[in-house]
Amino acid sequence: MKDLDSSVSASARGFLAGRSVHRVGYGAMQLAERGNRPPVGTDEAVALLRRAVELGVDHIDTAEFYGDGVANEFIRTALHPYSDDLVLVSKVGAQRLPDGTLVPAQKPSELRAGVEANLRRLAVERVAVVNLRRVDGGPGIVATGDQIVDLDSQLAELISLRDEGKIGGIGLSNVDLGQLRHAMPAGIVCVQNVYNLLDRTHEVLLAECREHDVAFVPFFPLGSGFPGARRVTEDPAVVETADRMGTSPAQVGLAWLLAHAREILLIPGTADVAHLELNIATGDLVLDDAALRRLDSVSA
Numbered sequence: 558m559k560d561l562d563s564s565v566s567a568s569a570r571g572f573l574a575g576r577s578v579h580r581v582g583y584g585a586m587q588l589a590e591r592g593n594r595p596p597v598g599t600d601e602a603v604a605l606l607r608r609a610v611e612l613g614v615d616h617i618d619t620a621e622f623y624g625d626g627v628a629n630e631f632i633r634t635a636l637h638p639y640s641d642d643l644v645l646v647s648k649v650g651a652q653r654l655p656d657g658t659l660v661p662a663q664k665p666s667e668l669r670a671g672v673e674a675n676l677r678r679l680a681v682e683r684v685a686v687v688n689l690r691r692v693d694g695g696p697g698i699v700a701t702g703d704q705i706v707d708l709d710s711q712l713a714e715l716i717s718l719r720d721e722g723k724i725g726g727i728g729l730s731n732v733d734l735g736q737l738r739h740a741m742p743a744g745i746v747c748v749q750n751v752y753n754l755l756d757r758t759h760e761v762l763l764a765e766c767r768e769h770d771v772a773f774v775p776f777f778p779l780g781s782g783f784p785g786a787r788r789v790t791e792d793p794a795v796v797e798t799a800d801r802m803g804t805s806p807a808q809v810g811l812a813w814l815l816a817h818a819r820e821i822l823l824i825p826g827t828a829d830v831a832h833l834e835l836n837i838a839t840g841d842l843v844l845d846d847a848a849l850r851r852l853d854s855v856s857a
């Protein structure tokens with residue numbers, strides 16, 4: 558199913574919590590979560606964030622638990638006071654221990670503490686959207702013991718925070734179709750789930766978002782870095798399409814997502830300005846009919 562005709566540029570704007578945003582935003586995780594790579598310095602991070610805004614990015618996704626506040630600190634240093642056009646989105650449901658370990662933080666009181674920490678670090682009175690990261694299963698951390706919390710209790714706390722004006726909209730991350738449908742009466746504005754050309758497990762969830770005008774923001778849009786996961790940029794159809802069109806496999810993989818459904822908004826992350834510019838340029842990349850047929854036929 559196509560929500561965008563192939564002749565329409567993927568740079569068309571989308572909607573998030575009632576706000577018009579460019580469909581290619583920026584995810585800040587890589588500014589703080591570097592694995593074995595060297596950490597990003599403040600000057601480097603500030604320059605990249607300011608360049609992103611110069612290029613038209615008006616949707617930045619972050620979390621206080623990204624580097625235990627590092628990503629949010631970079632954002633505040635680079636962009637505060639924020640433009641009225643900038644939509645800041647954060648998430649709660651996890652936290653960093655003093656030793657750097659990421660653990661679930663699913664209790665309602667922990668969700669509230671997470672929102673308050675985001676507000677302080679970002680120096681704002683309200684976050685436009687806060688996504689609840691459920692950890693019922695992978696990828697990543699999984700809830701056990703008293704961290705197995707019912708969704709209704711979590712939603713009640715987030716609704717209270719929204720009523721208090723600390724949250725603009727409530728989103729969900731890493732949920733299934735049943736959970737989304739159960740939560741919809743709370744006024745869900747965004748879903749973040751694993752989704753890409755090679756992993757369309759949540760196609761039915763994307764369809765549900767389409768039906769209710771809910772933004773769908775895929776994470777791992779080019780495939781997961783977890784062992785054994787398939788990489789979109791290595792798929793033969795993607796590589797062949799990129800070669801034919803004179804662009805990169807990463808741009809082809811991202812452009813396919815934009816062409817696949819109007820509800821999809823992208824937040825590709827990078828700590829490299831050159832990669833940032835390529836990612837944002839994807840918004841103007843139009844996949845022709847031959848490319849779309851070839852990519853749609855790939856076995857997900």
